Amino acid sequence: MGFIEQKTFRSKNDTDVLxxxxxxxxxxxxxxxNKSVLEEKFFMLREPSEATYTTESMAKEIIRHIEKEGSLYIVSEVNGKVTGYLEFQNGFFKRTSHSGMFSMFILKEFRETGIGSMLLETLLEWAENNPLTEKVTLAVFSTNVRAQNLYRKYGFMEEGRCPRDMKLDDGTYIDSVLMYKFVK
Ligand SMILES: CC(C)(COP(=O)(O)OP(=O)(O)OC[C@H]1O[C@@H](n2cnc3c(N)ncnc32)[C@H](O)[C@@H]1OP(=O)(O)O)[C@@H](O)C(=O)NCCC(=O)NCCS
Structure with a gap:
C-alpha cells in the first residue's frame, strides 16, 4: 500500500502547501x-476530447494506486484546494514490480512556486523507504524543458529518446524523453 506521512511545506510565495x-x-x-492541463496541449498525451474520466472511474484509479504495494498517489493542497497531483505506478509483473513510472501535473496558476519539487521530494523519500521500489522512471515531452529541469535537479538521468513519439494536429512531431533514477 502506498502511503506517506502528510507534511506541510512553505512555497516560494510564502503559502502553506500540504x-x-x-x-x-x-x-x-x-x-x-487534468482538463485544465489538457487544454494547454503541450504536457499530456491525450487530446482534450479524449478526457473521458468520470468521478467514479477517477476515484477507482486513485484507490487502485493506494491499495497496490509499490504505487503511490499524492496531492498538493493550498487553502483546502487541490492544486496538483503526482501518481506513481510500479510494474504489474513480478519482474517489473521493482520499477515504476510517475507523472505529475500542477494547475497553471500554482506553478513555479516549488510545489513540483515538494511532490517529487515526497515521492523520492517514499521510494527510498519502500522495500519494493528500486527504480523511478518517467517520460516527458522533449519540448518540456521546465519539467526536465525539475527532474535533473533531483538526479534523474536521460535513459533514451523515442523519436516522433507524438504527432500533433498541425502535423508536427514531438519526441519523448525517458528518464530514470535508482533509489537503492
Ligand atoms: C513541470 C511541473 C510539474 C513543475 O512543477 P513546478 O511547481 O512548476 O516546479 P518548481 O516550482 O518546484 O520548480 C522546480 C524546478 O523546475 C525548474 N523550473 C521551474 N520553472 C522553470 C522555467 N520557467 N524554466 C525552466 N525551468 C524551470 C527549475 O529547475 C526549478 O528548480 P529551482 O526552483 O530550484 O530553480 C509543473 O510546472 C507542471 O505541472 N507543468 C505542466 C505539466 C507538466 O509539464 N507535467 C510534467 C509532465 S512530464
Whole structure:
C-alpha cells in the first residue's frame, strides 16, 4: 500500500502547501486539473476530447494506486484546494514490480512556486523507504524543458529518446524523453 506521512511545506510565495495522500474524494478536483492541463496541449498525451474520466472511474484509479504495494498517489493542497497531483505506478509483473513510472501535473496558476519539487521530494523519500521500489522512471515531452529541469535537479538521468513519439494536429512531431533514477 502506498502511503506517506502528510507534511506541510512553505512555497516560494510564502503559502502553506500540504502534501498528502490522495483519496476518492479528490476525484473531481483531479479531473478538473487534468482538463485544465489538457487544454494547454503541450504536457499530456491525450487530446482534450479524449478526457473521458468520470468521478467514479477517477476515484477507482486513485484507490487502485493506494491499495497496490509499490504505487503511490499524492496531492498538493493550498487553502483546502487541490492544486496538483503526482501518481506513481510500479510494474504489474513480478519482474517489473521493482520499477515504476510517475507523472505529475500542477494547475497553471500554482506553478513555479516549488510545489513540483515538494511532490517529487515526497515521492523520492517514499521510494527510498519502500522495500519494493528500486527504480523511478518517467517520460516527458522533449519540448518540456521546465519539467526536465525539475527532474535533473533531483538526479534523474536521460535513459533514451523515442523519436516522433507524438504527432500533433498541425502535423508536427514531438519526441519523448525517458528518464530514470535508482533509489537503492
Ligand atoms: C513541470 C511541473 C510539474 C513543475 O512543477 P513546478 O511547481 O512548476 O516546479 P518548481 O516550482 O518546484 O520548480 C522546480 C524546478 O523546475 C525548474 N523550473 C521551474 N520553472 C522553470 C522555467 N520557467 N524554466 C525552466 N525551468 C524551470 C527549475 O529547475 C526549478 O528548480 P529551482 O526552483 O530550484 O530553480 C509543473 O510546472 C507542471 O505541472 N507543468 C505542466 C505539466 C507538466 O509539464 N507535467 C510534467 C509532465 S512530464
Amino acid at each position: 502534501i498528502r495522500n490522495g483519496g476518492a474524494d479528490d476525484a473531481d478536483e483531479i479531473i478538473g486539473i
